[in-house]
Amino acid sequence: MSDTARGPTPTPTPSPIDRFIDLIEVTAAAFLAVVTLLVFVSVFLRYFFAWSIPDAYDFTRLLLGILIFWGMAVASYRGDHISVDLLWTAAPPGARRAMDVFSALVTLVAMAAFTWMFAEKVLGTRADHVGTFDLRQPVWIYYFIAWIGLASSILLLSLRTLRLLLWPDKLGPAREPHTAE
Amino acid sequence: MSTDAVAVTGFISLFGLMLLRVPVGIAMGVVGVLGFGYVIGDIGPALKLLSQSPIRTATDAEFAVIPLFLLMGAFASASGMSRELFRASNTFLGHLKGGLGIATIVACGGFAAICGSSVATAATFSRVAYPEMRDHGYPQSFATGVIAAGGSLGIMIPPSTVFAVYGLITEQDIGRLFIAGIVPGILAIAMYVATINVIALVRPDFLPSTPRHSWAERLTALRDVWAVTLLFVFIIGGIYGGLFTATEAAGMGAAGAFIIAVARRKLSRADFLRCLVESLRTTAAVFTILIGALIFGYFLTVTQVPQKITEFLTGLGLGPYGVLILIMLMYLALGCIMDAMAMIILTIPIVFPVIKALGFDPVWFGVIIVMTVELGLIHPPVGMNVFVIKSVIKDVKLSTVFYGVMPFVLTDILRLAILIAFPILALWLPSHM
Numbered sequence: 106m107s108d109t110a111r112g113p114t115p116t117p118t119p120s121p122i123d124r125f126i127d128l129i130e131v132t133a134a135a136f137l138a139v140v141t142l143l144v145f146v147s148v149f150l151r152y153f154f155a156w157s158i159p160d161a162y163d164f165t166r167l168l169l170g171i172l173i174f175w176g177m178a179v180a181s182y183r184g185d186h187i188s189v190d191l192l193w194t195a196a197p198p199g200a201r202r203a204m205d206v207f208s209a210l211v212t213l214v215a216m217a218a219f220t221w222m223f224a225e226k227v228l229g230t231r232a233d234h235v236g237t238f239d240l241r242q243p244v245w246i247y248y249f250i251a252w253i254g255l256a257s258s259i260l261l262l263s264l265r266t267l268r269l270l271l272w273p274d275k276l277g278p279a280r281e282p283h284t285a286e
Numbered sequence: 287m288s289t290d291a292v293a294v295t296g297f298i299s300l301f302g303l304m305l306l307r308v309p310v311g312i313a314m315g316v317v318g319v320l321g322f323g324y325v326i327g328d329i330g331p332a333l334k335l336l337s338q339s340p341i342r343t344a345t346d347a348e349f350a351v352i353p354l355f356l357l358m359g360a361f362a363s364a365s366g367m368s369r370e371l372f373r374a375s376n377t378f379l380g381h382l383k384g385g386l387g388i389a390t391i392v393a394c395g396g397f398a399a400i401c402g403s404s405v406a407t408a409a410t411f412s413r414v415a416y417p418e419m420r421d422h423g424y425p426q427s428f429a430t431g432v433i434a435a436g437g438s439l440g441i442m443i444p445p446s447t448v449f450a451v452y453g454l455i456t457e458q459d460i461g462r463l464f465i466a467g468i469v470p471g472i473l474a475i476a477m478y479v480a481t482i483n484v485i486a487l488v489r490p491d492f493l494p495s496t497p498r499h500s501w502a503e504r505l506t507a508l509r510d511v512w513a514v515t516l517l518f519v520f521i522i523g524g525i526y527g528g529l530f531t532a533t534e535a536a537g538m539g540a541a542g543a544f545i546i547a548v549a550r551r552k553l554s555r556a557d558f559l560r561c562l563v564e565s566l567r568t569t570a571a572v573f574t575i576l577i578g579a580l581i582f583g584y585f586l587t588v589t590q591v592p593q594k595i596t597e598f599l600t601g602l603g604l605g606p607y608g609v610l611i612l613i614m615l616m617y618l619a620l621g622c623i624m625d626a627m628a629m630i631i632l633t634i635p636i637v638f639p640v641i642k643a644l645g646f647d648p649v650w651f652g653v654i655i656v657m658t659v660e661l662g663l664i665h666p667p668v669g670m671n672v673f674v675i676k677s678v679i680k681d682v683k684l685s686t687v688f689y690g691v692m693p694f695v696l697t698d699i700l701r702l703a704i705l706i707a708f709p710i711l712a713l714w715l716p717s718h719m
Contacts, residue, residue, distance in 0.1 A: 134562035137353055137569070141544075144354065144537025148530065162347060169353070170345035176570030186309030187571050187625045193307045208307045215312050218319075222336035229337075248341065 122264060126179055129257060133175035136168050143168075159239040167237075167247035174251040178258035181212055182265050206269050213262040220255040227252050289325060293589035296321040300582075310628040311578030318582035325588040335584055340577045347533060349454060349576070353569040354536030355445045358517075358543045359401035360561035365547030367514050368410045371396040374507040376418070377499040383486035384493035386422060387432040388479050390415040394436030395475040396511070398443035399518040400543065402450070403568075404663050408437025408671040412678035423494045428485070430682055431690025434671040435478055435697075438660040443471035444522055445539065448630065448659055450532065451572070452652045455579070455634045460532035461525040462716040463652050468522075469711050470653050474660075474701060481697045513546045526719060572627060579631045592639040599640050606644040610706070613637055614658055621662030626670065629662075630655065653712040654705060661698045664691045 119127070147161045180186050184205075193204055231245035287295070296317050303313035315336075323332030343349065362368075375389040375396070382388060390411060397407055411433045419429040441448040444464030453460035486493045499507075521539045524530040530538060547553035553561075586592055599609045620629050634655070641651045663671045672687045705711055 130563055130566065131559065134559065134566045137357065137562050137566055140350060141354060141357060141537055141540045144350070144534060145541035148534050148538055152529075165350065166345045166347040169347070169350050170341060172353075172566065173344040173570060173573045176566045177574055180567065180570040180574065181309075185567055185571060186311060186574055187628050188307050188309045189304045189624055189628075190307065192305045204307045208309070211303065211308045211316065212312050215316050218333065219315075219336045219340065222333055223341065226337040226341060251341070251344070 122261075126182055126261065129175055129254070130179045133172040133179070133254075136172040136175075140165055140168050140172070160237045160242065163237040163239070163242075163244075167244065171247060171251045171254065175254035175257075178254045178261060181216060181258045182261035184209075184265070186212075202269065202273060205273075206266065209262060209266040209269055213259070213266055216255065216258050216262055220252070220259055223248075223252055223255055287324075289589045290594070292321060292325055293586075293591050293594075296585055296589070304624075309574060310625070310632070311574030311576070314575070314578030314582040314632065318578065318585040321585040322581075322588055325585070332584075335581055339580050339584075343577050343580055344573060348460075348531075349573075351450045351454075351460060351533045351536045352447060352572055353565055354533065354540045355402045355447055355450060356565040356568050357561060358445070358536065358539040359403050359406050360565050361540065361543035361547050361553065362397070362400045362514075362517070363406055363410050364557045364561050365513075365543065365550065365552040367400065367511075368393065368397045368414050370507075370510040371514060372411070372414050372418070374504075374511045376496075377504045377507045380496045381498035383490070383495050384424075384428075384482040385495050386415070386419045386424060387428060387482045387493065390419070390432050391436045391439075391475055391478045391482070394433075394439050395443060395471065396514055398439040398441075398471065399522075400445075400514055400539070401440055402445040402447045404438050404440035404660070404671060405674050407440035408433055408674045409678055411436060412675050416679055422496050425492065425690075426682055427686045427690030428493065429690070430672075430675050430679065430687040431692070431694060432478075432482070434664045434669070434675055434687055434691045435694035437671045437674070438663045438698075439471060439474055441663075442467050442474055442653075442656055442660055444468060444525075445536065446656065447572075448627065448656050449652060451576070451627065451630060452634065452655060453532070454576075455631065456638050456648055456652070458648050458652060461535075462649055462719060464522065464532065465526055465716045465719060466649050466653050466712045467656065468715055470657065470701075470705055473704070473711065474698075477697050477701050478694060481693050485693060513550070517542050517546065528719075575628050575631045579635065582632075583635050586635060592636050595636055596640045596643045600643055606646065607706070609640065609644060610646070610654075613640070614654070614702075617655070617658045618662065618665070621659070621665070622667055626659040626662050630659065647709060647713060649716055650705075650709045650712045654702070657698070657702050657705060661695065661702070664698070665695050 143161050143165045147157060150156050150158065193201055196204065227245055227248045230248055235244045236242060237244060300313055300317045303316065304310055319332045319335060322335065323329035326332070371393040372389060375392040376386065379385045379389045379392060393415065394407055394411055397410065401407055415433060416429050420426070444467050446464065446467060449463040449467060450460050452458070453463045517539060520542060521535045524538065525532060525535050544553070599612070602609065604612065617629065620633070642648065663669060666688045669688065672684060672691065675687055676682060676684055
């Protein structure tokens, strides 16, 4: 049978975890679209109508915070953070896996501490009744949504560490080194 | 333990963690918190940093400049503007000896004006220009070398993510930094073109030329690049004329690139989502390092590392330029093992006080740093642009790309020397803002 007759290779069905991660990522990406729209519309209104959307500034920066924290959660799970690969690329497979597990554990502990401390910040902001500049919307709600991203990262990182230890093949092949410039 | 010993231990731990592949931002955050806690003798306030510093960074409206310019570049890449730029420059320059190489450099320069990422520029032109050059008999080493060098223009010609990050860390006006990059960027294009001419002169049989295009073809191709021109003039003109802040310009640019792409039916829903997700991923990667660096900054403050390094370097008796060369050599060495963005975020808080103490202009130093990073993107053994080209063009060896890019590395070193000798090249335009 020819390749054409056999048809395309079926795409593996994503697991519930992968779907959950995709959902977080797409939602955060949608926030980025909203931030862009807000900046664009704010400038447009300022120049053409000498008017500004109430709370546009606060809403933009708080949404930015949410999308960054959510993005960090996904990057932590996928191993998308910028890291130094010098030793890793030269190491044998066993040592690579050990380094991956060590790195995932350190990241997990660091993110757990961060999530715990940020929970205090959310509660503190709620207790202090901090509001946005124009409409006095409670800021703690935005912080809480951002915190959900961090809390998800703990769940996802625990899962990543488990997968690295027990089923390393489930995480797929290592990606090309990620860069930001 | 003395604070000096703590500082040394902190740096050893940081590099140790990074070598064990702990993400750079996480490593900086961990060492920052533990080191700060150790020096002040109480881990409580150190942990408190985690509740204050990251959210302050993530919700700083000025920092929105990073994701918004990344998004603009993603839309520009997806909407095929690179192909039009290459076609236009090819019709004008392709008939010269090594003309397709020259056309690639000029098109990369044009694309850099709407995309602030070197890696995206190199990846885009690996798809657009490489097949054309190979079809016309250009050697593989030359074709890939030109794309690697041309790609590095992405971070020099504004808008540039590296300039934006440098501005945010050093509290310099991002708009002024962008404008400062224009003349050095044009100089880079001119010098890369000159390099190709020298290669064609020294080895006449090495580079072919293609048939000359008619003026009708040239004008048609020129008409297609209106979108790039419009976007660049709109953003940079807006910053230069004081109409927008850098963040507003980034938002207008991203929205503008989106509108142009949709109006020309070049952006599907899938492309749109891919652009957003790609920008989000890079944003998350950059912000993790930024947040880590700011926490690490508290550790640097309590151990007084920047002050001590400033005292040490200024006391060496090398003079300002001697110290500057020493710093740049350090960057080139670090560039062999580290991602350029991570390197800048990690080192600028330490190096910047030295530069100020030596009396150098911070905007000019920003240009010098970006040029050093540009060099790091193409010089062996790491050269990120080279790896990106290799990942797009599967049948090329890394050594072939490095061989092809060597003449451009020498050009970059010469350009760096020119910029150090004549700071006015970078500072003249911003002085008129």
